[in-house]
Amino acid sequence: MTNQNNRTQWDFGRFIQTLAYFEVIPFFNCLQRLFQGRAKDNKHRPLGDKKVGTILVAGATGGVGKRVVRRLVEGGYKVRSLVRDSQRAKEMLGENTELVEGDITIPETLTEQVFKDVSAVVCCTGTRVQPVEGDTADRAKYYQGIKFYMPEVVDVPEVVEYQGIKNLVQAAAKYLSKADEKVVFDFTNPSTDIKETWGAVDDVVMGGVSQSGIQLVEETALFAGNVSIQNSGGFASIRTKNFDTPINLTGYEGVELRVRGDGKRYKFFIRTQTQWDGVAYSYSFDTQPNTWINVHVPFADLIPVFRAKTLQDGEPINTSQIRSFQFMLSKFEYDGGLNPHFSPGGFALQIESIKAYGGASLPQFVTISSAGVTRPGRPGINLEEEPPAVRMNDQLGGILTWKLRGEDAVRESGLHYTIIRPCALTEEAGGKALIFEQGDNIRGKVSREDIAELCVQVLEQPKACNLTFEVKEGDGAGADLENLLLGLQRDRA
Structure with missing residues (x-):
């Protein structure tokens, strides 16, 4: 166990900011809008199954x-x-x-x-x-x-x-x-709603001190930061807000990610529930240093998980009710196993697009x-x-x-x-x-x-x-x- 004296100070303010951004605590979110001068009707909320492309x-x-x-x-x-x-x-x-x-x-x-x-x-x-x-x-x-x-x-x-x-x-x-493809997010031509949809969810929500963010650079979304194992932490991620209306990908075989990484293993999550801390469907993928690759995520290969624990009796994903996406770098794989390509410190994953493939x-x-x-x-x-x-x-x-x-x-x-x-x-x-x-x-x-x-x-x-x-x-x-x-x-x- 980590000695209590060696614990790094936890950033409570960033914890609240995360919950407010994702509207987990509506009261804090209202205060944030008030002090930042935002209108109550956020016209940049995720648009879900708005026609894409x-x-x-x-x-x-x-x-x-x-x-x-x-x-x-x-x-x-x-x-x-x-x-x-x-x-x-x-x-x-x-x-x-x-x-x-x-x-x-x-x-x-x-x-x-x-x-x-x-x-x-x-x-x-x-x-x-x-x-x-x-x-x-x-x-x-x-x-x-x-x-x-x-x-x-x-x-x-x-x-x-x-x-x-x-x-x-x-x-x-x-x-x-x-x-037979359907573009869900195209970061080469980002719209305002894309910029306001994604936010960081790091291990600060569990007491850790890892820190990451998303920036739109070079016609890509850059997921980058520093992941730390201090305070029993060890993950950083970016996630979409829940879509106002779910994305319907019925009839498609899976999702294709166009990414350029740093040789680390990342996870991609799809959620079909609106709960903040609910069941997610996970897929792990390896990257090649500074090389663009297409990662196919078949819906049939997604693993139902709850906090990195696999659900043996989990239901198959309902592709008509997709509520959010998430990218994560974590020291853990599943059920306590370690990510074989993990190391603490700086990381960077560029994302060009997210597409559904194999549809009619x-x-x-x-x-x-x-x-x-x-x-x-x-x-x-x-x-x-x-x-x-x-x-x-x-x-x-x-x-x-x-x-x-x-x-x-x-x-x-x-x-x-x-x-x-x-x-x-x-x-x-x-x-x-x-x-x-x-x-x-x-x-x-x-x-x-x-x-x-x-x-x-x-x-x-x-x-x-x-x-x-x-x-x-x-x-x-x-x-x-x-x-x-x-x-x-x-x-x-």
């Missing part, structure tokens, strides 16, 4: 695009809008979307920075078409789907509908992460095309029964022909995609029943509101991967998206 919206200032941006923001997504004029876009889209200037027709503008941290792309671009008359009132009627105004194209369809889409999808295929693939590229793209020149077509875009395809620069070529570029990209072919778009209110079909034979109309909502919904639907389908407004109550997708056939590889 950024959604890039191309054509964000268009009729459908601006609606997609609004719905994504309302749905808790982080949104980046690709625009040609950021000042004009800011006036239209407001402050809730990140703006990045670029043009799909100029591939040099589609840089890695545009796609940084992007998990999926929603493409709402299109050739501008307007009535020849150009009158404001007439244009409003034209946008309602009224057909008796002669349209004209403003852009060059080949450049926008084919070359532009091809440029965008090729850049996405180059820079997007794997379709989700669409990475959602694009809006048009019903009728296969009809120009199709044998047996009665042009008198077709909408204006089909009848006037040649006069409009072959707009549908080039849209089909753009679709082909998406299908050939290697990305998981969803191609939506709406019938005539209107400014009517959304919330209508929808009808999905394939084969490009249906005619009708559909609200831009409903198409925008559909673009957002398919992002979370594995069944929407590699589908091309037409959509129009129907009668009666609408079926949910999953049931609508059940009757569709995936495109052939």
Whole structure:
């Protein structure tokens, strides 16, 4: 035993600070907010199952695009809008979307920075078409789907509908992460909520004197400090506050950590309970000095523990209720065993990202095309029964022909995609029943509101991967998206 006279003085103040930061003692936390001038509503609380990863919206200032941006923001997504004029876009889209200037027709503008941290792309671009008359009132009627105004194209369809889409999808295929991954924390592009989520939990909570912290440096989270065995201590850690809503990683195989360490053995914990001192699921991993490695943490290999003691009758982890994460350096392994790669003193572990892996693939590229793209020149077509875009395809620069070529570029990209072919778009209110079909034979109309909502919904639907389908407004109550997708056939590889 350590002689009482050799005990190092315990830092009671740091002990209280730790409990206050993690809101273990609400009274102290309230005092801390009061003296530091913090509002009662901490807008930087962990956001839990807020949608992770950024959604890039191309054509964000268009009729459908601006609606997609609004719905994504309302749905808790982080949104980046690709625009040609950021000042004009800011006036239209407001402050809730990140703006990045670029043009799909100029591939040099589609840089890695545009796609940084992007998990999926929603493409709402299109050739501008307007009535020849150009009158404001007439244009409003034209946008309602009224057909008796002669349209004209403003852009060059080949450049926008084919070359532009091809440029965008090729850049996405180059820079997007794997379709079966879900980024949970990306420290290369930290947001404010990340900075306010993690804090130190050292052996000061048990009477020890180890000290650590987390800093955002060199596009990583640096977990570093000094671990001491004085006062029977011997661990240092960083941990997230409990997420307001749990992260749901159902369907994934495990978590991948991208780290660079110092040769020591660390632990990674996942908690599914809100208790401060409750059951945790632990995984030990070794690092290589000054070398980046990917550590796979299979959910099936996690060990249920309570204070480093294994629970023989512990239940498997509930991956739908993940409440917090923690990294730790400890002199103990499990059940009193010692960490074979532990030594007291300074340590450093850099963390680049935390991702879920092995999940069902989700669409990475959602694009809006048009019903009728296969009809120009199709044998047996009665042009008198077709909408204006089909009848006037040649006069409009072959707009549908080039849209089909753009679709082909998406299908050939290697990305998981969803191609939506709406019938005539209107400014009517959304919330209508929808009808999905394939084969490009249906005619009708559909609200831009409903198409925008559909673009957002398919992002979370594995069944929407590699589908091309037409959509129009129907009668009666609408079926949910999953049931609508059940009757569709995936495109052939």
